[in-house]
Amino acid sequence: MLLIFFTTSIFLPINAIYQSRLTISSAGYEFQPRYSIQLLTSTTTPTIADCSLLCNQLLSCRILDFDSLSERCRLFEADTITAGSIIVSSSSTSQVGTVHISSDLYVLIHNRSCNLCQEYRYETCAENTNICQCPRNSYWNGSVCALQLLENDTCVQRDACRSDLNLTCAQDYFDDTSDLGSTFGITVIGSCIGNLSTDQTFLASQSDITIDGNNTIYVGDNSNRMMSFAQNNCTARVLKSFSSWPTFAFYDNKTSWLYGVVMVLHLVYIWPINQTIPASGISYQNCSMNSQYYPSGIAVDSVGNVYVSSYYCNWVVKWAPNATSGTLAAGSMYEGGSTDYTLYAPYNIALDEENSFLYVVDRYNHRVQRFLLNGTGQGVTVAGGNGQGSAQNQLDRPTDIYLSRSKTEIYIGDSKNNRVQKWVLGQSSGTTVAGSPNGTSGRSPYLMNTAYGIAVDYEEKYLYVSDSLNNRIQRFSLRRNI
Numbered sequence: 001m002l003l004i005f006f007t008t009s010i011f012l013p014i015n016a017i018y019q020s021r022l023t024i025s026s027a028g029y030e031f032q033p034r035y036s037i038q039l040l041t042s043t044t045t046p047t048i049a050d051c052s053l054l055c056n057q058l059l060s061c062r063i064l065d066f067d068s069l070s071e072r073c074r075l076f077e078a079d080t081i082t083a084g085s086i087i088v089s090s091s092s093t094s095q096v097g098t099v100h101i102s103s104d105l106y107v108l109i110h111n112r113s114c115n116l117c118q119e120y121r122y123e124t125c126a127e128n129t130n131i132c133q134c135p136r137n138s139y140w141n142g143s144v145c146a147l148q149l150l151e152n153d154t155c156v157q158r159d160a161c162r163s164d165l166n167l168t169c170a171q172d173y174f175d176d177t178s179d180l181g182s183t184f185g186i187t188v189i190g191s192c193i194g195n196l197s198t199d200q201t202f203l204a205s206q207s208d209i210t211i212d213g214n215n216t217i218y219v220g221d222n223s224n225r226m227m228s229f230a231q232n233n234c235t236a237r238v239l240k241s242f243s244s245w246p247t248f249a250f251y252d253n254k255t256s257w258l259y260g261v262v263m264v265l266h267l268v269y270i271w272p273i274n275q276t277i278p279a280s281g282i283s284y285q286n287c288s289m290n291s292q293y294y295p296s297g298i299a300v301d302s303v304g305n306v307y308v309s310s311y312y313c314n315w316v317v318k319w320a321p322n323a324t325s326g327t328l329a330a331g332s333m334y335e336g337g338s339t340d341y342t343l344y345a346p347y348n349i350a351l352d353e354e355n356s357f358l359y360v361v362d363r364y365n366h367r368v369q370r371f372l373l374n375g376t377g378q379g380v381t382v383a384g385g386n387g388q389g390s391a392q393n394q395l396d397r398p399t400d401i402y403l404s405r406s407k408t409e410i411y412i413g414d415s416k417n418n419r420v421q422k423w424v425l426g427q428s429s430g431t432t433v434a435g436s437p438n439g440t441s442g443r444s445p446y447l448m449n450t451a452y453g454i455a456v457d458y459e460e461k462y463l464y465v466s467d468s469l470n471n472r473i474q475r476f477s478l479r480r481n482i
């Protein structure tokens with residue numbers, strides 16, 4: 001597109017307040033906003049200078065178009081960087097005016113005393129502090145007051161999204177002061193999200209999540225990809241694609257390897273070294289100690305032994321590094337059940353090496369079992385075990401577990417109760433720390449739909465929940481809970 005600009009300084013009338021310089025396009029162009037909400041007003045004025053004057057008096061106006069034939073003057077809260085474009089108009093008499101924005105218009109006044117921005121085009125006075133600040137729907141990006149962004153725009157700071165539309169930047173800002181002790185979750189993976197649509201991007205019925213010491217979140221997505229999201233970055237990195245979905249994952253911070261389980265492929269995969277357990281990758285498609293069969297949960301100890309549960313074989317098998325076969329760590333060799341020695345569809349597991357314990361989420365027994373490593377094989381119930389249900393002493397098809405660093409509490413992804421339960425070890429019931437206490441499903445800051453996977457950062461400040469059927473990852477503050 002050939003777009004010829006000429007610059008004209010419209011400072012009319014000469015002593016008007018709220019002056020600015022506008023760049024006016026040649027005739028034959030108009031502005032096309034991305035969202036109708038960007039149109040502030042559409043009116044008629046005799047000249048483009050009058051239209052410019054209107055724009056200058058409306059601090060949120062950054063673009064106008066004016067048609068000298070119809071005298072239509074439209075003012076937009078938009079710019080061509082993020083939210084709209086200048087297009088060829090069907091009217092040959094239409095022109096576009098763009099308000100000049102540059103850091104020199106801001107740097108001398110921003111965040112300084114209000115006498116510097118009285119009746120100033122670019123900033124307003126914040127009455128309570130008497131300091132010049134960005135006008136509404138814009139934010140300080142370090143050099144100018146940039147317009148706040150709309151849904152699905154990529155945001156790089158918390159106040160970058162249109163707050164009046166309840167859009168929030170879905171990136172992960174570990175702002176210590178903002179959401180301490182909150183009982184609601186904020187969505188940490190996605191773009192500007194909120195009111196324009198309720199659909200989330202990127203994730204599809206994802207299963208487990210896990211986190212590393214840099215707060216990178218690893219996600220097993222139902223798009224059959226193992227992905228990671230670096231902190232403050234909502235664009236996924238695809239680590240590995242499979243022909244089925246990765247179920248649970250464990251990040252080993254000694255080796256920086258991610259161990260991923262792909263249940264339906266009978267596969268335990270180690271990224272990035274591209275190895276499998278056993279190394280042959282063979283599955284004999286039955287419950288044997290020398291191959292995987294419907295592996296579900298996984299945990300790795302400090303010397304690299306890998307514990308893998310199988311929901312079909314109802315056991316947990318320990319694999320020494322590079323071993324060609326494993327040994328039974330929990331569950332029965334032959335069948336599932338609900339005794340002290342048996343499991344029924346074990347899902348994720350957690351290790352407590354200090355005390356030689358192995359915790360197993362015993363999914364279809366709606367309980368969490370604890371076994372002694374190298375013990376007799378007799379487990380004890382540490383959570384649930386009171387039948388399937390949503391009372392505080394019950395669980396409903398739990399999937400995931402996090403053992404606190406103090407080894408005194410567990411957090412349980414109580415998946416079909418759409419909640420996360422905290423269970424102080426030794427107590428007979430838990431408390432809900434995320435989701436509805438009564439198990440109600442939904443999609444809101446307070447409700448989730450299938451709390452499949454959970455992760456807690458190393459400092460135990462935040463609980464992350466894979467809110468699977470809402471295709472999003474929610475973050476809850478743990479400051480009051482841990």
Ligand SMILES: *[C@@H]1O[C@H](CO)[C@@H](O)[C@H](O)[C@H]1NC(C)=O
Nearest residue numbers: 110111112131140141142143
């Ligand atoms: C504004 O000024 C205050 C106090 O001088 C300072 O703490 C703050 O960081 C400044 N903010 C910006 C965006 O410059």
Ligand SMILES: *[C@@H]1O[C@H](CO)[C@@H](O)[C@H](O)[C@H]1NC(C)=O
Nearest residue numbers: 081141142143144145146147
């Ligand atoms: C702030 O936004 C302007 C455009 O609105 C852009 O030119 C500038 O590079 C941005 N500055 C920073 C520090 O991101």
Ligand SMILES: *[C@@H]1O[C@H](CO)[C@@H](O)[C@H](O)[C@H]1NC(C)=O
Nearest residue numbers: 163164165166167194195196
């Ligand atoms: C934004 O949220 C507030 C508080 O929940 C509500 O009053 C307001 O109507 C919402 N605005 C929009 C545009 O949805």
Ligand SMILES: *[C@@H]1O[C@H](CO)[C@@H](O)[C@H](O)[C@H]1NC(C)=O
Nearest residue numbers: 151152196197199200201202
């Ligand atoms: C944002 O992206 C999602 C997913 O691509 C889409 O469904 C939604 O319509 C988009 N929202 C807008 C306002 O374009």
Ligand SMILES: *[C@@H]1O[C@H](CO)[C@@H](O)[C@H](O)[C@H]1NC(C)=O
Nearest residue numbers: 212213214215216253256458
């Ligand atoms: C964080 O990332 C850096 C760079 O990739 C890496 O060297 C470091 O080991 C990571 N730290 C943790 C705690 O994972």
Ligand SMILES: *[C@@H]1O[C@H](CO)[C@@H](O)[C@H](O)[C@H]1NC(C)=O
Nearest residue numbers: 228230233234235236237238
């Ligand atoms: C965010 O992560 C993606 C995927 O790894 C990467 O391509 C991109 O450069 C990252 N963005 C920033 C700002 O670091």
Ligand SMILES: *[C@@H]1O[C@H](CO)[C@@H](O)[C@H](O)[C@H]1NC(C)=O
Nearest residue numbers: 212213214252253254405458
């Ligand atoms: C590895 O993770 C544990 C918590 O699981 C943490 O205590 C330890 O500091 C981490 N080590 C490194 C090197 O990040």
Ligand SMILES: *[C@@H]1O[C@H](CO)[C@@H](O)[C@H](O)[C@H]1NC(C)=O
Nearest residue numbers: 240272273274275276279281
């Ligand atoms: C991973 O291993 C498989 C099987 O040995 C091989 O085909 C593939 O090329 C390897 N990929 C990478 C990235 O090393």
Ligand SMILES: *[C@@H]1O[C@H](CO)[C@@H](O)[C@H](O)[C@H]1NC(C)=O
Nearest residue numbers: 270273275276304320321322
């Ligand atoms: C298996 O052994 C090789 C050679 O010692 C080593 O490089 C590799 O890291 C080991 N793999 C695992 C999963 O421990």
Ligand SMILES: *[C@@H]1O[C@H](CO)[C@@H](O)[C@H](O)[C@H]1NC(C)=O
Nearest residue numbers: 353355356357372373374375
């Ligand atoms: C379990 O037994 C193995 C081999 O018998 C031994 O190497 C290991 O140290 C034992 N672990 C614990 C926690 O007792």
Ligand SMILES: *[C@@H]1O[C@H](CO)[C@@H](O)[C@H](O)[C@H]1NC(C)=O
Nearest residue numbers: 435436437438439440446447
């Ligand atoms: C369940 O809890 C939700 C809030 O978490 C509440 O709105 C709902 O009324 C409760 N339902 C019942 C049956 O108590």
Ligand SMILES: CC(=O)N[C@H]1CO[C@H](CO)[C@@H](O)[C@@H]1O
Nearest residue numbers: 165166194195196197198199
């Ligand atoms: C998800 C959400 O908050 N939707 C709201 C968006 O705004 C409209 C109009 O204000 C409400 O009706 C929706 O409930």
